[in-house]
Amino acid sequence: MNNTISPFWVIVNKEIADHLKSWRFLILLFILLLTCMGSLYSALHGFKTPIKSEDPNNAFFFLKLFTVSDGSLPSFAIFISFLGPLLGIGLGFDLINTEQNKGTLSRLLSQPIHRDCIINAKFLAALSVISILFFALSFLVMGFGLLYIGIPPTASEFWRVVFFDLVSILYVAFWLNLSILFSVCFTQPATSALSSIAIWLFFSIFYPMIIHLVAHATSPSEMATPHEIYHFQEFIMSLLQLSPSELFNEATTTLLMPSVRSLGPLTMQQVQGAIPGPLPLGQSILVAWPQLTGLIAATVICFALSYFLFMRREVRSR
Amino acid sequence: MQVKKILLLTVSLGLLSTFPTQASDSIPGTSGKVMLYSPYTRISVAPGATITYNIDLINKTKHSVNLPIRIVGLSSVWRHEMKAGGWSINQLAVLPGEKESFNLTVNVPLKVNKGSYRFGVRAGQTYLPLTLTITQKGTYQTELSTEQPNMQGNSKSDFRFNVKLKNQTADKQLYSLVSDAPIGWNVTFNVKGSQATSAQVEANAEENISVKMTPPANIEAGTYNIPVSASTGSTSAKLNLQVVVTGTFDMELTTPDGRLSNKITAGSKKKIELVIENTGSSLLNNIKLNSEKPEGWEITFDPQQVNILKAGEKTTVIATVKASRKAIPGDYIAKFEANTPEVNATAEFRIAVETSLLWGWVGVLIIVIVIGGVYYLFRKYGRR
Numbered sequence: 096m097n098n099t100i101s102p103f104w105v106i107v108n109k110e111i112a113d114h115l116k117s118w119r120f121l122i123l124l125f126i127l128l129l130t131c132m133g134s135l136y137s138a139l140h141g142f143k144t145p146i147k148s149e150d151p152n153n154a155f156f157f158l159k160l161f162t163v164s165d166g167s168l169p170s171f172a173i174f175i176s177f178l179g180p181l182l183g184i185g186l187g188f189d190l191i192n193t194e195q196n197k198g199t200l201s202r203l204l205s206q207p208i209h210r211d212c213i214i215n216a217k218f219l220a221a222l223s224v225i226s227i228l229f230f231a232l233s234f235l236v237m238g239f240g241l242l243y244i245g246i247p248p249t250a251s252e253f254w255r256v257v258f259f260d261l262v263s264i265l266y267v268a269f270w271l272n273l274s275i276l277f278s279v280c281f282t283q284p285a286t287s288a289l290s291s292i293a294i295w296l297f298f299s300i301f302y303p304m305i306i307h308l309v310a311h312a313t314s315p316s317e318m319a320t321p322h323e324i325y326h327f328q329e330f331i332m333s334l335l336q337l338s339p340s341e342l343f344n345e346a347t348t349t350l351l352m353p354s355v356r357s358l359g360p361l362t363m364q365q366v367q368g369a370i371p372g373p374l375p376l377g378q379s380i381l382v383a384w385p386q387l388t389g390l391i392a393a394t395v396i397c398f399a400l401s402y403f404l405f406m407r408r409e410v411r412s413r
Numbered sequence: 414m415q416v417k418k419i420l421l422l423t424v425s426l427g428l429l430s431t432f433p434t435q436a437s438d439s440i441p442g443t444s445g446k447v448m449l450y451s452p453y454t455r456i457s458v459a460p461g462a463t464i465t466y467n468i469d470l471i472n473k474t475k476h477s478v479n480l481p482i483r484i485v486g487l488s489s490v491w492r493h494e495m496k497a498g499g500w501s502i503n504q505l506a507v508l509p510g511e512k513e514s515f516n517l518t519v520n521v522p523l524k525v526n527k528g529s530y531r532f533g534v535r536a537g538q539t540y541l542p543l544t545l546t547i548t549q550k551g552t553y554q555t556e557l558s559t560e561q562p563n564m565q566g567n568s569k570s571d572f573r574f575n576v577k578l579k580n581q582t583a584d585k586q587l588y589s590l591v592s593d594a595p596i597g598w599n600v601t602f603n604v605k606g607s608q609a610t611s612a613q614v615e616a617n618a619e620e621n622i623s624v625k626m627t628p629p630a631n632i633e634a635g636t637y638n639i640p641v642s643a644s645t646g647s648t649s650a651k652l653n654l655q656v657v658v659t660g661t662f663d664m665e666l667t668t669p670d671g672r673l674s675n676k677i678t679a680g681s682k683k684k685i686e687l688v689i690e691n692t693g694s695s696l697l698n699n700i701k702l703n704s705e706k707p708e709g710w711e712i713t714f715d716p717q718q719v720n721i722l723k724a725g726e727k728t729t730v731i732a733t734v735k736a737s738r739k740a741i742p743g744d745y746i747a748k749f750e751a752n753t754p755e756v757n758a759t760a761e762f763r764i765a766v767e768t769s770l771l772w773g774w775v776g777v778l779i780i781v782i783v784i785g786g787v788y789y790l791f792r793k794y795g796r797r
Contacts (some may be wrong), residue, residue, distance in 0.1 A: 365737070372744040378767055395787055
C-alpha cells in the first residue's frame with residue numbers, strides 16, 4: 096500500500112484527466128476566458144474616469160479591477176456570480192448517471208475499492224479543476240491589471256482577492272454538489288442537467304422578480320413609522336438571502352469593497368457618528384460571515400444528500 | 414549768555430577804536446548820510462529757527478562808499494552768514510544816492526535759553542541794532558516719547574507701541590535702539606516699515622518707531638516695565654514702556670501617548686485614559702467632562718469633574734466607553750469635551766468598532782454540525 100497510490104487518488108487523477116480532455120470543459124473554459132478578458136477590458140476602461148476623492152475605496156485601488164466596469168460589460172465579480180454556476184453544473188450534472196447508463200459504474204464497483212471513494216473522488220476532482228481554474232483566472236486578471244495600471248496590490252488587497260477566490264470556489268462547489276445530487280437522483284443526464292439549469296435560472300432571474308412582487312405587495316404605506324420600514328427591509332433582505340447567488344454577491348461585495356460595513360438595513364442610530372473608512376480584512380470577513388456560513392452549510396448539505404442517496408443506491412450490472 | 418553778549422559788545426567797541434583808518438574811506442561828517450535799514454528789527458522765534466534779514470545799505474552822500482560789514486554781538490554758536498547776489502560778503506560798495514541789499518541769515522541754536530538777544534550789523538560807522546526774542550527754552554538733546562506708554566493684553570498677544578524719536582541736536586544722528594526686557598521677551602523695533610536695530614534721524618527731525626513686544630509663552634500674569642532707549646555716543650534718550658499681562662485660560666485634552674484612536678468590540682466596554690493639561694497661566698476651576706457620542710453609546714468619566722487645576726499641571730481622567738450593541742463594524746467618531754466657564758478643550762476620538770465574535774462562533778457551530786452529519790454518513794454508509 097505504501098508504494099502504490101491509494102485507489103481514491105487514482106480515481107481523482109483519472110477524473111481530472113477526463114475533465115480536462117472533454118470538449119465540454121474546453122467550451123466552458125473558453126467562455127470563462129472570454130468573459131474574464133471582457134470584464135478586465137471594461138474595468139481598465141473604467142479606470143480612465145477620474146477618481147472621486149471622497150470614496151474610501153480609493154485606498155484599495157487594485158481591488159477595483161474586480162469590481163469596476165465602464166458600463167459596457169459587467170465586472171469580474173458579477174460575471175463569476177452569473178457564469179460560475181454554469182461551470183459547476185457543467186462539470187457535475189452527469190458524473191454518476193452517465194457511468195450508470197454506460198454500465199461502467201458496476202464495473203468500477205467490482206474493483207476492490209470502497210463505494211464512497213467514487214463519489215468523494217468525483218467531487219474532489221471537479222472541485223480541484225474549478226479551484227485551479229478560478230485561481231488561474233483571478234491571477235490572470237491581477238497580472239494583466241498590474242501590467243496595465245502599474246500599481247502593485249498591497250498585502251491586504253492580495254489576501255482579499257485570495258478570499259474572493261475561495262468564496263467563488265465555495266459558491267461553484269454548491270452548484271457542483273447540487274448537480275451531483277441531481278445526477279444521483281435522475282438516471283437521464285439530460286433531466287439532471289435541465290433541472291440544475293432550471294434551479295440556476297430560477298435563482299438568478301425569476302427569484303429577484305418574485306421578491307420584487309412580494310416587496311411591492313407588502314410594502315408599508317408612506318405613513319409607516321421608520322420602525323416598520325426597517326422591519327420590512329429586513330424581511331425582504333431575509334427573503335433575498337434564500338438565494339445562493341445573493342449570498343455570494345453580498346460576500347464578494349464585502350470582500351472586494353472594504354468600505355462596506357454592513358449588509359442589512361441600517362437604522363439612523365447605527366449610522367450616526369460613523370465615519371466612512373475601510374474595514375480591516377478580518378472585520379470584512381466577519382461582516383460576510385453569516386452569508387459564508389449559509390453557503391458552506393448549503394454546499395455541505397447538498398453533498399451529504401447526494402452521498403446518502405448514492406450509498407443507498409442499488410447498482411446492478413446490465 | 415547775557416554776560417557773553419556784553420563781553421562781545423565791549424570787544425566790538427574795542428574794535429571800533431581801530432576803525433578810523435577804514436572809516437576814513439567815508440567822508441567824515443557825512444557818515445550820518447550812510448545808513449543801514451531793515452524793516453524787522455525785533456523778531457520772536459523758537460530755538461532752532463533760521464531767520465533771514467533783508468538789510469539795505471543806503472548811501473546818501475555824494476561819493477561812492479565801500480564799507481566793511483560785520484555782525485556785532487552774536488556768539489559763534491549762532492551760525493550766521495551774509496549774502497548778496499549769491500555771494501558770501503563782508504564788504505559792500507554803494508554808489509552815491511543808491512542802495513544795496515544783502516541778506517543776513519541767522520541760525521538760532523537749539524540749546525538756548527529763553528530771553529531777548531541783541532546784536533547788530535555795523536557798516537563803517539553805521540550800526541543797525543537787531544533783537545531776537547527766544548520764546549521758549551531750547552534743548553540740545555534726544556527725545557523718546559509715546560502717547561500711550563501702557564498696554565494690556567493676554568500672554569498670547571503682541572504689544573505694539575508707537576514711539577517718536579526726536580533728534581533735537583544740531584547734527585544728524587545714528588541711534589542704536591536697545592530694550593532692556595526681561596528674559597524671554599522678544600522686542601523688535603520697526604523703522605520705516607522694516608525691522609531694525611538702529612535709526613538714523615536728521616538734525617531737528619523726528620522718526621516714528623514701532624516697538625513690538627512678544628511675551629514669553631509661559632509668562633505669569635502681572636505688570637512688566639520694559640525700558641527702551643535710543644543712544645549714540647553723544648546723546649541718548651530712555652522711555653519706560655509698561656505691559657500688563659492678564660492671565661490666560663487654556664486647556665488641552667489628550668491621551669498620555671497622544672493617540673486619539675482606539676478599538677472596541679460592539680456592545681462591550683473599554684477604558685480610555687485621558688489627560689487634561691492646564692496650558693494657560695491661570696488657575697482653572699470646575700472642569701466638567703462631557704462627551705458627544707453616537708446614539709446608543711455610553712461614555713462615563715471618573716472623576717466626572719476636576720475641581721482645581723493649577724497652571725501647567727496635568728490630571729488624568731478615565732473615560733469608560735460602552736459601544737452600542739448594534740454598532741456596525743468600522744470607524745466611529747466620539748468627542749470628549751472638558752469645559753470650564755473660561756475655556757473648552759475637545760478631543761476627537763476615532764473608535765474602530767469590531768464585530769463581536771459571538772455570531773461568528775455560532776456560524777462555526779452550524780458548519781461543524783453539518784460536517785459532523787456528513788462524518789456520520791461516512792461512518793454509517795462508508796461500507797468499510
